[in-house]
Amino acid sequence: MQRLLLLFAYFIACLGSAVLLGQSELPEGYMGSEVCMECHDESDIYAYEQQPHYLEIVAHGLEEKACEGCHGPGEEHVLDPMPENILGNGKTAAISAECRSCHAQMHTGLGMANPAHTRNDVNCLDCHGSGHKPAPAKPMLAMAQPDLCGQCHTGQVLEFNAPFAHRSGHQGVQCGDCHPSHAETTLHTLLETPGRSACVGCHTDKAGPFVFPHPNHGLDGCAECHAPHGSPNPFMLTRADVNNLCLECHIDTPTFHDLTRPRYQSCSSCHAAVHGSQRDSRLFEE
Amino acid sequence: MRTLSFATLFVFTCFAGHVATAQDNHIELGVAFQDEDGAADQFRSHRNLDEGVYLANLALDLADNTAAFDFFEIASHGFGAEPYGLFDLKFGKRGVWTAAFRFDRREFDYAVPGATWPAAAADWNITKLRGHFEYDGWQALRLRLNLRETSRRGDRGQAFYGLGLPYALNRDMDESLRSYGIGLETKTLPVQFVLEQSWSVYERDYTYRPHLDGEPLFEEGENDLVVTNFNGGDENEAPAMRLSATYASNRVELAAVGMVRQDRLRSERNELTLYELGQGNIGRLGFGHVLDGDADRDTALARVRLGIALAPRFLARFTGHYRDWSTDTTSIGESLLVAEGNQTDFELPETVDDRGFLDREQTEAGIELEYRHSGLSLVAGFASAEHDLNYRRSQDDAIYDESRETETLRLTLAWRPNKQLRLRAGWSEDDFDGFLFRTDPQAHDRYWGDLHWRPAEEWQIRVRAASESSDREAVLSSALDTYGATVVYGKPKGPQIQASVGWVDLASNVDIRFYVADEQAVDTVSFYESELMTGSARVIWPFGERVRLELGAQLYDDDGASAPLRLTSNDVRLGFKGPFSLDCSVFAQRWDHDRQYLEDDLDYEITRYGFVVGRRF
Numbered sequence: 030m031q032r033l034l035l036l037f038a039y040f041i042a043c044l045g046s047a048v049l050l051g052q053s054e055l056p057e058g059y060m061g062s063e064v065c066m067e068c069h070d071e072s073d074i075y076a077y078e079q080q081p082h083y084l085e086i087v088a089h090g091l092e093e094k095a096c097e098g099c100h101g102p103g104e105e106h107v108l109d110p111m112p113e114n115i116l117g118n119g120k121t122a123a124i125s126a127e128c129r130s131c132h133a134q135m136h137t138g139l140g141m142a143n144p145a146h147t148r149n150d151v152n153c154l155d156c157h158g159s160g161h162k163p164a165p166a167k168p169m170l171a172m173a174q175p176d177l178c179g180q181c182h183t184g185q186v187l188e189f190n191a192p193f194a195h196r197s198g199h200q201g202v203q204c205g206d207c208h209p210s211h212a213e214t215t216l217h218t219l220l221e222t223p224g225r226s227a228c229v230g231c232h233t234d235k236a237g238p239f240v241f242p243h244p245n246h247g248l249d250g251c252a253e254c255h256a257p258h259g260s261p262n263p264f265m266l267t268r269a270d271v272n273n274l275c276l277e278c279h280i281d282t283p284t285f286h287d288l289t290r291p292r293y294q295s296c297s298s299c300h301a302a303v304h305g306s307q308r309d310s311r312l313f314e315e
Numbered sequence: 316m317r318t319l320s321f322a323t324l325f326v327f328t329c330f331a332g333h334v335a336t337a338q339d340n341h342i343e344l345g346v347a348f349q350d351e352d353g354a355a356d357q358f359r360s361h362r363n364l365d366e367g368v369y370l371a372n373l374a375l376d377l378a379d380n381t382a383a384f385d386f387f388e389i390a391s392h393g394f395g396a397e398p399y400g401l402f403d404l405k406f407g408k409r410g411v412w413t414a415a416f417r418f419d420r421r422e423f424d425y426a427v428p429g430a431t432w433p434a435a436a437a438d439w440n441i442t443k444l445r446g447h448f449e450y451d452g453w454q455a456l457r458l459r460l461n462l463r464e465t466s467r468r469g470d471r472g473q474a475f476y477g478l479g480l481p482y483a484l485n486r487d488m489d490e491s492l493r494s495y496g497i498g499l500e501t502k503t504l505p506v507q508f509v510l511e512q513s514w515s516v517y518e519r520d521y522t523y524r525p526h527l528d529g530e531p532l533f534e535e536g537e538n539d540l541v542v543t544n545f546n547g548g549d550e551n552e553a554p555a556m557r558l559s560a561t562y563a564s565n566r567v568e569l570a571a572v573g574m575v576r577q578d579r580l581r582s583e584r585n586e587l588t589l590y591e592l593g594q595g596n597i598g599r600l601g602f603g604h605v606l607d608g609d610a611d612r613d614t615a616l617a618r619v620r621l622g623i624a625l626a627p628r629f630l631a632r633f634t635g636h637y638r639d640w641s642t643d644t645t646s647i648g649e650s651l652l653v654a655e656g657n658q659t660d661f662e663l664p665e666t667v668d669d670r671g672f673l674d675r676e677q678t679e680a681g682i683e684l685e686y687r688h689s690g691l692s693l694v695a696g697f698a699s700a701e702h703d704l705n706y707r708r709s710q711d712d713a714i715y716d717e718s719r720e721t722e723t724l725r726l727t728l729a730w731r732p733n734k735q736l737r738l739r740a741g742w743s744e745d746d747f748d749g750f751l752f753r754t755d756p757q758a759h760d761r762y763w764g765d766l767h768w769r770p771a772e773e774w775q776i777r778v779r780a781a782s783e784s785s786d787r788e789a790v791l792s793s794a795l796d797t798y799g800a801t802v803v804y805g806k807p808k809g810p811q812i813q814a815s816v817g818w819v820d821l822a823s824n825v826d827i828r829f830y831v832a833d834e835q836a837v838d839t840v841s842f843y844e845s846e847l848m849t850g851s852a853r854v855i856w857p858f859g860e861r862v863r864l865e866l867g868a869q870l871y872d873d874d875g876a877s878a879p880l881r882l883t884s885n886d887v888r889l890g891f892k893g894p895f896s897l898d899c900s901v902f903a904q905r906w907d908h909d910r911q912y913l914e915d916d917l918d919y920e921i922t923r924y925g926f927v928v929g930r931r932f
Binding site (some may be wrong): 145146149150176177180181184186187188190191192219220233234237240261263268269270273276277288294295298301307308315 | 361362399422425437439441445447461465490492515517551554555557559561563568569570572574576584612614616619620628640666670734766773775777793801803804805806810811813819821843845847849851852855863865867869871873878882884890896
């Protein structure tokens with residue numbers, strides 16, 4: 030009898046533990062999404078549930094945290110339903126910290142130790158939408174590029190309107206194609222100098238390594254000669270004529286280079302491998 | 316190829332209407348007219364723009380209704396009245412495979428307006444084809460295939476001196492590069508490896524023909540050039556292997572790449588040039604070469620970068636470069652002196668057997684330390700390099716053997732007290748020991764500064780300055796100062812204005828020495844000076860959602876003593892978004908080119924104007 034009582038007590042203890050553990054899945058202060066839905070307008074909830082962000086949360090089995098995963102613990106808000114008691118509009122910095130609870134570093138590397146956007150207090154919601162309504166652009170951006178980036182980087186976006194530019198916007202180059210906005214580390218950011226890594230991901234034939242590189246350990250990489258966002262000059266060069274660009278460094282041209290003749294006013298027509306050559310130190314051929 | 320491109324464009328435009336499920340495509344055609352005043356040939360030498368129809372823009376984003384691929388993108392512009400044309404094609408299945416092709420062509424047309432020597436003209440084109448295939452469907456590896464073909468074809472004039480007089484030749488160029496490569500990239504290992512193997516073949520064929528019926532240039536002479544055989548070519552095969560390894564974590568970044576390459580060059584040269592002496596009444600005298608040449612070069616190249624976060628605010632970076640290439644050359648055959656007279660013919664051969672070599676080795680190592688705290692960044696760096704060069708042109712020549720060592724110090728300071736202001740400044744100094752070429756500098760210094768300020772949300776101001784100098788006592792001195800400012804006003808969706816101005820002051824003196832007859836040396840100075848001022852402005856002004864005005868102006872004014880010139884270019888474009896997804900714009904561009912060191916008849920004023928119509932679908 031004593032053994033039966035002990036077994037029964039053990040069974041009750043296990044059952045009770047299971048119940049208690051099941052109830053304590055959420056961290057302290059978190060109430061669960063169903064609690065949020067008791068008050069908040071169904072249309073808002075419905076709109077949110079149609080968006081990819083919610084669907085991903087559900088796919089990862091985190092449906093209970095669908096609301097508080099971004100808005101923070103809701104216990105205080107449930108007790109006193111005031112906006113000040115929950116993370117909402119105007120608290121983008123705090124909400125951004127919640128984003129990182131799921132979206133940990135996507136790519137590691139020294140750049141992630143202190144990326145430029147973080148150093149300048151740019152938060153997740155400064156660029157990304159909240160996920161409550163359809164995003165104008167992927168991935169859940171508050172605005173399409175380059176208009177999004179142009180809110181701060183106005184000058185760079187303006188350069189895309191020059192006569193010779195990377196075609197921006199539709200079917201063109203987006204800001205994120207060259208500039209990893211979270212300072213992700215890629216193969217090219219590791220292999221190339223900063224002035225080249227943004228370019229050679231697409232311009233792979235300029236990636237090297239070259240037996241005869243040009244410019245040789247240039248200070249700014251591609252930007253030594255090109256205006257990367259746009260230029261009034263063909264091939265997005267920083268100067269109107271090629272020879273004027275080249276002569277700023279190469280002042281010691283051979284004497285037979287008669288600069289009064291048009292052929293010698295376009296250096297790259299003969300020195301065609303101007304980005305580097307595997308076989309010719311004079312850069313005549315690639 | 317141009318016809319094929321337009322045909323492809325037409326087919327895909329029709330195809331787009333059939334299969335496109337994404338309504339986000341665009342095609343624009345432009346028509347340009349041109350008013351030319353002055354040396355239009357000079358303008359074509361610089362830009363080679365002409366009147367006519369051209370493809371302003373083609374952007375197709377097709378979604379296939381089958382399971383074969385889920386993106387199909389076409390982008391193209393140029394061709395027609397523009398000297399540069401580009402065609403891009405990308406398609407594939409995201410996450411599984413992608414294919415990309417690019418074709419571009421650039422045409423050059425050089426003339427010498429007003430010259431009495433038309434043989435100085437040149438006319439050629441450079442055509443490039445790139446292909447890339449990537450398979451990403453495996454878990455552990457990614458496969459890449461590349462092909463590349465570049466060709467240059469055309470002709471150009473060339474001076475040729477014989478029997479004390481200049482003659483003109485026309486050279487037909489036919490040069491090509493074909494390159495194929497395969498690469499494998501690991502995806503799941505902690506260290507990412509990329510192994511690539513490529514094969515390249517370079518081919519060049521050339522033929523010379525006498526110009527002006529073989530008559531000497533500039534003056535009448537009694538000896539006309541008769542080129543009976545003047546051609547040659549070479550072929551270079553080059554296999555190469557490249558291995559790169561990268562690793563990144565929160566504390567460490569490592570990137571290393573190595574490459575080995577073999578170039579095997581075989582060349583042939585067949586020349587026999589004859590001159591008709593006394594317009595053929597005396598006989599013929601000529602010189603010839605029949606040569607076979609080899610050049611075998613082995614190249615080894617390595618580069619490594621290592622970054623370590625020593626502490627939360629303290630980073631260290633190490634870099635290393637190594638390059639070694641050695642070339643063995645041979646030239647075997649004979650040179651001929653040929654005389655053909657009315658009574659006697661003879662040839663005087665001389666055997667040619669030259670064997671030489673060219674070896675170069677470069678090594679460089681550097682260290683950089685960075686400290687960051689509260690918007691402040693300080694970087695200090697040191698690098699040391701050595702460059703060895705030794706060569707001999709033939710076994711009868713002395714060996715040239717020199718080394719050059721470099722030490723570089725570098726310091727950079729950046730400060731960002733708030734989101735609106737950023738200041739950067741830097742200094743670097745290079746010291747050299749030893750000289751490979753007589754004009755190598757002995758020291759080089761550089762200072763630079765940069766300020767970026769956002770006084771208000773719509774405003775950005777940037778000011779920059781740099782100064783550098785190179786010198787070598789009694790041989791070389793040069794100084795370059797640059798400074799400028801840029802102001803930007805505007806926000807997206809609203810008016811935007813950008814204006815910038817800059818100055819470049821460059822002066823260099825290089826002592827040079829000519830050797831004239833009897834090896835008499837003449838010392839002189841090669842002097843180059845540029846006092847350049849550049850200015851540019853651009854305005855974007857939208858009027859509602861459908862009308863947009865763009866204005867641009869650029870000034871390039873060099874008052875230096877060497878090649879003073881003044882260039883201005885202006886452009887205006889007015890665009891409309893019309894009904895039925897139609898877009899149209901009118902544009903005008905103007906170039907004023909005044910090379911003040913040349914005669915006025917080499918200047919030009921060109922106005923190009925026209926319209927562009929397009930449709931979104």
